Amino acid sequence: MKLLPRYTDIADDFAIENTPSSVSNPQLLLWNEPLAQQFDINMAENDKVQIFSGNQALATPAVALGYSGHQFGHFSPRLGDGRAHLLGALSDDDNQLWDIQLKGSGITHFSRGGDGRCAMGPAVREYIMSEAMHALGIKTTRCLAVVSSGEQVYRQSPQPGAIVTRFASSHIRVGSFQYLAAQGDLKGLKNLADLAIERHYSEITETGAQRYLMFLQKVINSQIELVVSWMRVGFIHGVMNTDNTLISGETIDYGPCAMMNQFDFDTCYSAIDKQGRYAFGNQPNIASWNCTRLAESLMGLIDEDDERAIELLSPIINNFSTQFNKAFTSMWEKKLGLVGQHEGDHELISELLKLLNEHKLDYTNTFNSLTESLLANAKVPKVLHAWMLQWQARTNNDSYTIMRAANPCVIPRNNLIEDILLEFTQAGCSEIYKKFKLVMDKPYLFNENSAEFNHKINDALNYNTFCGT
Ligand code: AMP
Ligand code: MG
Numbered sequence: 001m002k003l004l005p006r007y008t009d010i011a012d013d014f015a016i017e018n019t020p021s022s023v024s025n026p027q028l029l030l031w032n033e034p035l036a037q038q039f040d041i042n043m044a045e046n047d048k049v050q051i052f053s054g055n056q057a058l059a060t061p062a063v064a065l066g067y068s069g070h071q072f073g074h075f076s077p078r079l080g081d082g083r084a085h086l087l088g089a090l091s092d093d094d095n096q097l098w099d100i101q102l103k104g105s106g107i108t109h110f111s112r113g114g115d116g117r118c119a120m121g122p123a124v125r126e127y128i129m130s131e132a133m134h135a136l137g138i139k140t141t142r143c144l145a146v147v148s149s150g151e152q153v154y155r156q157s158p159q160p161g162a163i164v165t166r167f168a169s170s171h172i173r174v175g176s177f178q179y180l181a182a183q184g185d186l187k188g189l190k191n192l193a194d195l196a197i198e199r200h201y202s203e204i205t206e207t208g209a210q211r212y213l214m215f216l217q218k219v220i221n222s223q224i225e226l227v228v229s230w231m232r233v234g235f236i237h238g239v240m241n242t243d244n245t246l247i248s249g250e251t252i253d254y255g256p257c258a259m260m261n262q263f264d265f266d267t268c269y270s271a272i273d274k275q276g277r278y279a280f281g282n283q284p285n286i287a288s289w290n291c292t293r294l295a296e297s298l299m300g301l302i303d304e305d306d307e308r309a310i311e312l313l314s315p316i317i318n319n320f321s322t323q324f325n326k327a328f329t330s331m332w333e334k335k336l337g338l339v340g341q342h343e344g345d346h347e348l349i350s351e352l353l354k355l356l357n358e359h360k361l362d363y364t365n366t367f368n369s370l371t372e373s374l375l376a377n378a379k380v381p382k383v384l385h386a387w388m389l390q391w392q393a394r395t396n397n398d399s400y401t402i403m404r405a406a407n408p409c410v411i412p413r414n415n416l417i418e419d420i421l422l423e424f425t426q427a428g429c430s431e432i433y434k435k436f437k438l439v440m441d442k443p444y445l446f447n448e449n450s451a452e453f454n455h456k457i458n459d460a461l462n463y464n465t466f467c468g469t
Helices: 035-037 045-051 120-135 174-182 187-201 208-233 280-302 307-319 322-334 344-359 363-372 382-393 399-406 414-429 430-438 449-452
Strands: 016-019 027-031 062-066 069-071 074-076 084-091 099-105 142-154 158-168
Touching: 027 045, 027 120, 035 142, 035 399, 045 142, 045 187, 069 174, 099 174, 120 414, 120 430, 142 449, 174 187, 174 280, 187 208, 187 280, 208 280, 208 307, 208 322, 280 307, 280 322, 307 322, 322 344, 322 399, 344 382, 414 430, 430 449
Parallel strands: none
Antiparallel strands: 016 062, 027 142, 062 084, 069 074, 084 099, 099 158, 142 158
8 A cells, every 4th residue: 555645745833743653452343345445455454453553654654734623613723633643645546635544543743631542432433424424425534444452542431442544535624724824824825725726626727816715615615515415314513613624525523423313403412512503403504604714714815915805705705605595495405306496495395394393203204205105105294294285296207216316215323323333342343233234335225124224213302422532
């Protein structure tokens, strides 16, 4: 495996050489063979264990990246990879570069007193959730492997430790720009913006200020696409801090994430999110807020006069909600198989969401049954029957295919994931996961087996997710 070094020429203190710390008894828990094949990674079992535990160093030195972050609205100028090591980058079949990063691989220059480690539960969660999101067609970082360390980590209680190997089309975050902007490093900012453009938005050919205005617009487009796709399947990220917002528009960091069961815009499972800042329905506002933080960081690249820079950046930011609402409406139209736009569609959608909320209906199962009702008798909740008459009048022969592509039959339900994580922490493997994966790999294919994973519906009140993993 020959890796390319990355990020080392952005700025001083941006990518700092750090070596993963070895662990005493590493064992392979999860290996993503399809992903390995995509990158021609063929190696003996022992090499997988040694390399992806951090025990065996590669020829390219590993680095930890610096970044800042607004966490729950409060700015920390120096966060950075406190428990992650970037090994380098690999090229896929389409010549796209992907970063390979170990997480839970020991302390770095950015650890700030943390232990640099990761508990097995959260490591397995990251693997399962990111692969489920990938199967759902949502942009996400991927996971190649989870290796148990054979060592304990101390959280609320002692837990087995693990190292997760993450692939991302880059690790450039909104917080990466904030990090350089906070240091007043204009040269570093330009280097980073140019790298981000080269890697993700190479269609941008403009020069000067226009280049970076266009970059902001592209990042906004990606964030809107991402949040709309999250909301299409009921995903709640749970910790949309600027350090967890990738410029590429991939989902990153599956800490306190959860899937919504009963439809409610206010759903928030995160135990630390007391104000509901990252609630299901607040995700668009936060994405906009995060993009505004990116815009602020780019000001120095737009104009040396702050007022002029703000004048140029503002219209792009101010257009976020109009742009989002357009994409959001289009999402509901697809979920309901509405072809073309008709008067009354808006009311039809709002009425359904009101009924879902009032009657605490399950988001996934309801849209799934509405989809299947177009082909056969499906169990659609009684309270929707009157509404359905108006909706059916708006469907046609294409509706089923459109709806089937927009509405998953199966999602990684919270309680199910908890059961799987428990099996992994107790036994190092999970029989439930083996069965679930077969269904989750094809989430839009309607089949009888998916029902087994859909009745695990828990009430929002009974489920809490935690940060600090
Ligand atoms: P996260 O909540 O994983 O997005 O991490 C937020 C910040 O805390 C990042 O800078 C992490 O590197 C850092 N961090 C989280 N857990 C640890 C840990 N166990 N040891 C050191 N740093 C950590
Ligand atoms: Mg993070």
